[in-house]
Every structure is written in structure tokens, then in C-alpha cells.
Amino acid sequence: MKLHLIYNPNSPRAWNGREVRVHKAGCRDIGRDLRGATSDMTFDWATQAEAATDWWGDFIAGGEMTEADALNYTDFLPCTAGLPEGTTTPEGDTAMTTPEITTTQAILAAEVRNHADFAGLLDTWDDARLLEVIGKARTLKTAMAKVALAVAIPANPVPEEDAAQGGTPSPEEDGKAAAEAAAEAARKAEKAAAAAAKKAEAEAASNARRVALDEKAAARLAARPEDQRKAITDALAEHPGYIAVWPKAAWTTLKLADPEAAGEAAPAWMILCNTHGEAKAIASSKAAEAEGKKDTLPTWCKGHAADAKAAAKAEKAAAK
Numbered sequence: 524m525k526l527h528l529i530y531n532p533n534s535p536r537a538w539n540g541r542e543v544r545v546h547k548a549g550c551r552d553i554g555r556d557l558r559g560a561t562s563d564m565t566f567d568w569a570t571q572a573e574a575a576t577d578w579w580g581d582f583i584a585g586g587e588m589t590e591a592d593a594l595n596y597t598d599f600l601p602c603t604a605g606l607p608e609g610t611t612t613p614e615g616d617t618a619m620t621t622p623e624i625t626t627t628q629a630i631l632a633a634e635v636r637n638h639a640d641f642a643g644l645l646d647t648w649d650d651a652r653l654l655e656v657i658g659k660a661r662t663l664k665t666a667m668a669k670v671a672l673a674v675a676i677p678a679n680p681v682p683e684e685d686a687a688q689g690g691t692p693s694p695e696e697d698g699k700a701a702a703e704a705a706a707e708a709a710r711k712a713e714k715a716a717a718a719a720a721k722k723a724e725a726e727a728a729s730n731a732r733r734v735a736l737d738e739k740a741a742a743r744l745a746a747r748p749e750d751q752r753k754a755i756t757d758a759l760a761e762h763p764g765y766i767a768v769w770p771k772a773a774w775t776t777l778k779l780a781d782p783e784a785a786g787e788a789a790p791a792w793m794i795l796c797n798t799h800g801e802a803k804a805i806a807s808s809k810a811a812e813a814e815g816k817k818d819t820l821p822t823w824c825k826g827h828a829a830d831a832k833a834a835a836k837a838e839k840a841a842a843k
């Protein structure tokens with residue numbers, strides 16, 4: 524279904540806490556919801572899950588959000604009735620790991636590049652560009668739809684009559700061929716411009732989402748009690764380039780926000796001990812939950828380990 528997705532990080536009360544509203548493309552209520560929105564896009568998505576995970580894909584991949592979160596943030600309005608819910612992970616399958624996603628993306632990219640519909644069109648694209656456009660697509664159909672949108676051609680173009688058939692071209696046909704070649708070049712230039720505009724739009728939308736999420740993280744830190752906030756802020760000074768994303772009572776998830784300031788090989792995520800200021804690299808934002816458990820903290824925070832040792836010693840002395 525062709526949908527019109529609208530993103531408003533400061534969503535009005537009527538949006539019930541959702542930041543994304545999805546209308547059927549052309550719905551007459553779209554104009555009203557565009558007021559105050561920071562970005563919007565139209566796209567042909569097959570299911571609710573596909574639309575939501577597509578829009579929030581970079582955050583799902585970064586471990587900042589689950590697919591369920593993505594659906595919770597996205598409101599499918601009554602005009603989209605008939606759009607199937609879909610599943611957030613392929614049927615009978617568990618969520619893909621990051622290496623699995625990378626492999627799937629590479630396979631999809633190769634399939635799209637070799638697909639007859641795109642013959643010659645993607646020759647000027649490097650692999651990075653193709654992978655970027657495909658994003659977190661999980662099926663060849665979705666990947667093709669995304670590429671088609673980027674090069675602004677229909678996903679299933681009507682096969683053209685083979686103009687080359689019919690023997691040696693006459694001089695008139697030569698002239699006609701030259702005109703056709705010029706028209707084709709103009710079409711390609713137009714497509715390239717459309718693709719560039721689309722890319723800029725997607726980048727702006729992604730930046731808006733990033734800014735909104737960072738603002739929320741800052742609000743969470745501001746909401747912590749004074750002493751915790753001070754401890755976290757002091758510790759952050761020791762870890763330049765990081766921001767506090769999920770400040771909890773005992774620990775805080777740190778996200779790499781400025782790789783240049785953080786230095787070479789800085790991990791994307793860290794967990795910080797609020798008490799001792801020690802930080803440990805973690806694979807994803809989610810991993811902090813396990814690392815922050817009371818019994819786990821002393822396994823990586825020297826301060827916690829020393830405290831545990833001192834407590835045990837004091838207990839022993841008291842027992843004597």
C-alpha cells in the first residue's frame with residue numbers, strides 16, 4: 524500500500540505519545556498532520572511492521588530500539604485499514620544477528636545489481652551506495668522497491684519494445700538513435716537528480732530523528748536526582764565523545780556521539796559505573812542491562828570489586 528509517513532518529534536497531544544503517523548497516500552487529513560512535522564515521506568510498504576522497522580531501521584540496528592518499540596512509536600491511522608500487520612521478524616525465524624543482517628544485505632545487493640530491471644542503471648553506484656539505499660530490507664522485493672525509488676523507476680517496468688530489432692539501421696534511423704540516446708541521457712540525469720534529492724531528504728529525516736533521540740537522552744539525565752546527575756556528568760568528562768543515553772541509579776549507558784573526540788577504536792557503546800566512574804565497552808545498548816546487575820558490576824568495576832572485598836572482610840571481622 525502506498526503510504527504517507529509523517530514524523531513529528533514534538534508530537535501533539537492528539538498523537539498519544541506516538542511520534543510517527545502513517546496515512547494512506549492521498550488521505551485528506553495529511554495536510555493537518557504535516558503542521559509542525561519535521562519530515563515526511565511517501566513509500567509503498569507491504570505491512571505495518573515493514574513500514575515501522577524501515578523508518579526506525581538505523582536505531583534498531585544500533586540497538587537503541589527494538590522492533591516492538593518501532594511499532595509502538597508508529598500510529599497507523601484508520602485510512603490504512605487493510606494494511607496487514609506483518610511480522611517484525613521473518614516467520615518461524617528469530618531476530619537476525621548483526622552479522623546475519625550484514626550477510627543478507629550483501630546477498631540482496633548482489634541480487635538487485637544483477638536483476639534485469641536494473642541492468643546498467645546501477646553501474647555508477649558503488650557497493651556502499653547500494654547498501655545504504657537497501658538499508659535493512661529483508662526481502663528482495665523490499666530491496667528492489669527501495670532501489671527503484673532511489674533511481675525513480677517503477678519496481679516492475681513494462682518491458683520496452685526492442686528497438687534494435689530489424690537489421691542494419693539506415694541513416695535516418697542513425698539520427699533517430701542519436702536523439703534517443705540524448706533523451707536517454709537526459710532521463711538518466713533527471714533520475715540522478717531525483718535520487719540525490721531523495722538521499723538528502725532521507726539524511727535530513729535521519730538527522731532529525733537523531734537530534735530528537737539525543738534530546739530525550741539529555742532529558743532523562745536532567746530528570747535524575749542531583750547527586751546521580753553530578754556523578755554521571757563528572758564521569759562523562761573522563762570519556763570525551765560520549766553522551767549518557769540511559770542513566771539509571773547505579774549505572775549509565777554511554778553512546779559514542781563524537782568519534783573524533785573519543786579517539787581511535789572507541790567502542791560504540793559503553794556502560795558506566797555511576798559510583799566509581801569506570802566504564803566498559805559493550806556490544807549494544809541492550810547489553811548494559813546484564814552488565815549493570817548488582818552481582819555483575821564487581822566483575823568489571825575495580826571500585827565495586829574493592830568495595831565487595833572490604834565488605835566481606837568487615838563481615839569476617841565482625842563474626843570473630
Ligand SMILES: [Zn+2]
Nearest residue numbers: 546550552602
Ligand atoms: Zn488518513
Ligand SMILES: [Zn+2]
Nearest residue numbers: 796799824827
Ligand atoms: Zn563501581
